[in-house]
Amino acid sequence: LGYGELFGDRIMAVxxxxxxxxxxxxxxxxxxxxxxxGYEVISAENGADAFALACEEKPDIIVTDFQMPGMTGVExxxxxxxxxxxKDIPVIMLTARGFAVEDKEKEELEISELLSKPxxxxxxxxxxxxxxxxxxxxxxxxxxxxxxxx
Amino acid sequence: MDTNNERRRxxxxxxxWPVWFAEDFNEALSQGQMVDISSAAAAFTCRTxxxxxxxxxxLTARFSIPRFRPGEAFDMANFTRSGRIxxxxxxxxxxxxxxxxxAEPLPFKPGEQAxxxxxxxxxxxxxxxxxxxxxxxxxxxxxxxVDGEADDEQTRKEFYSVIQSQAKRLNRLIEDILNTxxxxxxxxKVEKGPVSLTILIEEQLQMIRSYAEEKNIEIIGQKPxxxxxxxxxxxxxxxxxxxxxxxxxxxxxxxxxxxxxTEVDEIAGLARVSVTDTGVGIxxxxxxxxxxxxxxxxxxxxxxxGTGLGLNLVKQIVEKAHNGRxxxxxxxxxxxxxxxxxxxxxxxxxxT
Numbered sequence: 001l002g003y004g005e006l007f008g009d010r011i012m013a014v015x016x017x018x019x020x021x022x023x024x025x026x027x028x029x030x031x032x033x034x035x036x037x038g039y040e041v042i043s044a045e046n047g048a049d050a051f052a053l054a055c056e057e058k059p060d061i062i063v064t065d066f067q068m069p070g071m072t073g074v075e076x077x078x079x080x081x082x083x084x085x086x087k088d089i090p091v092i093m094l095t096a097r098g099f100a101v102e103d104k105e106k107e108e109l110e111i112s113e114l115l116s117k118p119x120x121x122x123x124x125x126x127x128x129x130x131x132x133x134x135x136x137x138x139x140x141x142x143x144x145x146x147x148x149x150x
Numbered sequence: 151m152d153t154n155n156e157r158r159r160x161x162x163x164x165x166x167w168p169v170w171f172a173e174d175f176n177e178a179l180s181q182g183q184m185v186d187i188s189s190a191a192a193a194f195t196c197r198t199x200x201x202x203x204x205x206x207x208x209l210t211a212r213f214s215i216p217r218f219r220p221g222e223a224f225d226m227a228n229f230t231r232s233g234r235i236x237x238x239x240x241x242x243x244x245x246x247x248x249x250x251x252x253a254e255p256l257p258f259k260p261g262e263q264a265x266x267x268x269x270x271x272x273x274x275x276x277x278x279x280x281x282x283x284x285x286x287x288x289x290x291x292x293x294x295x296v297d298g299e300a301d302d303e304q305t306r307k308e309f310y311s312v313i314q315s316q317a318k319r320l321n322r323l324i325e326d327i328l329n330t331x332x333x334x335x336x337x338x339k340v341e342k343g344p345v346s347l348t349i350l351i352e353e354q355l356q357m358i359r360s361y362a363e364e365k366n367i368e369i370i371g372q373k374p375x376x377x378x379x380x381x382x383x384x385x386x387x388x389x390x391x392x393x394x395x396x397x398x399x400x401x402x403x404x405x406x407x408x409x410x411x412t413e414v415d416e417i418a419g420l421a422r423v424s425v426t427d428t429g430v431g432i433x434x435x436x437x438x439x440x441x442x443x444x445x446x447x448x449x450x451x452x453x454x455x456g457t458g459l460g461l462n463l464v465k466q467i468v469e470k471a472h473n474g475r476x477x478x479x480x481x482x483x484x485x486x487x488x489x490x491x492x493x494x495x496x497x498x499x500x501x502t
Contacts, residue, residue, distance in 0.1 A: 023283055023286075023287070025287040025291070025312050025316065026283075026286060026287060026290065028312075029287070029290045029291055029294060029312075030290075032294065032299060032300075032305075033294065033299060036299050036301075067279050094286075095279075096278060096279040096281075096282035096283050096285075096286060097275035097276070097278050097279045097282075098274065098275055098278040098279075098282075116282075117282045117283065117285070117286035118282060118285045118286040118288070118289035118290065119286060119289075119290065120289070120290070120293055121290050121293055121294060121297075121299075122293060122297065
């Protein structure tokens with residue numbers, strides 16, 4: 001089932017991804033990979049900016065690094081989850097620290113995926129697509145079940 | 151009777167450490183230092199189980215550390231190995247074991263206590279992050295090139311140059327880690343000769359310029375000094391200078407400036423280099439720790455770069471290998487000055 005079939009004749013909006021990493025080369029490479037594949041990309045170099053941008057732009061998904069100046073990726077996700085407009089945005093976390101996040105924390109904060117650096121842009125794209133697709137299917141299913149109840 | 155005595159004498163001979171070693175050993179013990187006795191063990195080997203107090207082990211190397219209660223020698227912690235020699239890893243492992251053995255803290259020397267588990271984990275994570283971050287760029291950009299994600303020649307060139315610069319960055323880091331270990335373990339040979347500081351600084355500035363330009367940081371150079379030769383190891387002092395300069399660039403916000411000054415104090419027989427930045431500065435209570443190994447200023451801890459090794463390496467090179475002195479002054483929010491003093495070539499030459 002592709003997006004087209006799933007949403008019938010409705011035109012799919014371009015998906016917006018927020019990339020947060022203080023390493024500019026990483027932001028750059030992820031941005032190019034995603035833009036080449038039809039995504040809109042916005043970016044931030046630290047947790048605080050990422051949070052502000054997430055509230056303002058309501059991205060469909062966030063890719064964040066763990067280690068950033070000021071606020072860690074985990075602290076960022078915690079803030080996102082406590083905020084009404086951002087609490088449901090899926091998050092993929094990148095880390096070069098080996099063992100930055102424990103499973104318990106990952107679950108609690110509803111982090112969709114942890115990818116360790118060095119990472120493959122291809123795999124990151126695939127993860128983003130999987131997560132967004134699953135979300136779309138779930139949303140469609142929920143919509144249908146609401147309709148059938150009516 | 152006689153045979154018994156003779157046997158005992160023989161045993162005693164076998165178990166006696168060589169005299170030269172005993173002297174070193176006693177002196178080290180009295181100063182509370184660690185002692186590696188593997189070299190002596192090479193001259194003294196338990197050949198049979200009968201003679202060896204460690205039954206079943208062919209003991210060839212042994213390592214002992216005196217443990218102290220505050221002020222007094224308390225007992226010895228021993229570490230034995232049946233291989234021929236101790237390697238640096240063994241010693242590290244040993245120190246860790248001994249640290250664990252202590253039911254109560256009995257420091258060998260003030261300030262050298264073992265870290266807590268969470269501190270060690272934090273350090274490992276920080277080192278991992280440092281090494282893997284440039285590797286992540288190298289790997290991601292290569293994949294993009296292979297997958298044909300770079301559309302035009304200009305983008306491809308840009309990708310290649312990121313790979314190149316990140317490989318250099320990774321190499322620098324590995325060098326830092328290796329150099330620190332080498333100096334610490336005493337493996338490195340210090341090859342001193344007359345060295346011109348101005349020339350060294352100029353060489354290192356070439357390397358740092360593009361990094362500074364990326365952040366639009368102005369570098370205020372020095373006026374050439376006629377006589378600025380110090381008696382030092384050229385490669386090591388280059389390392390010191392590059393560490394100070396790259397730190398200054400790293401912690402100075404975009405649009406700031408860095409000033410490099412060299413002064414010569416002929417009366418004291420010293421040359422002094424200082425690097426002043428307009429960076430974030432260091433809080434007063436943290437200034438004294440910045441040269442400590444793996445120490446990172448609280449506010450910078452989560453920042454991408456920094457192993458906490460760079461400044462420690464600077465201190466070790468200047469003070470341990472060159473009898474110089476490092477210094478730092480800083481004001482939070484205004485900037486910092488880091489620098490070092492080395493003996494002038496003439497002064498050192500007269501002494502030796």
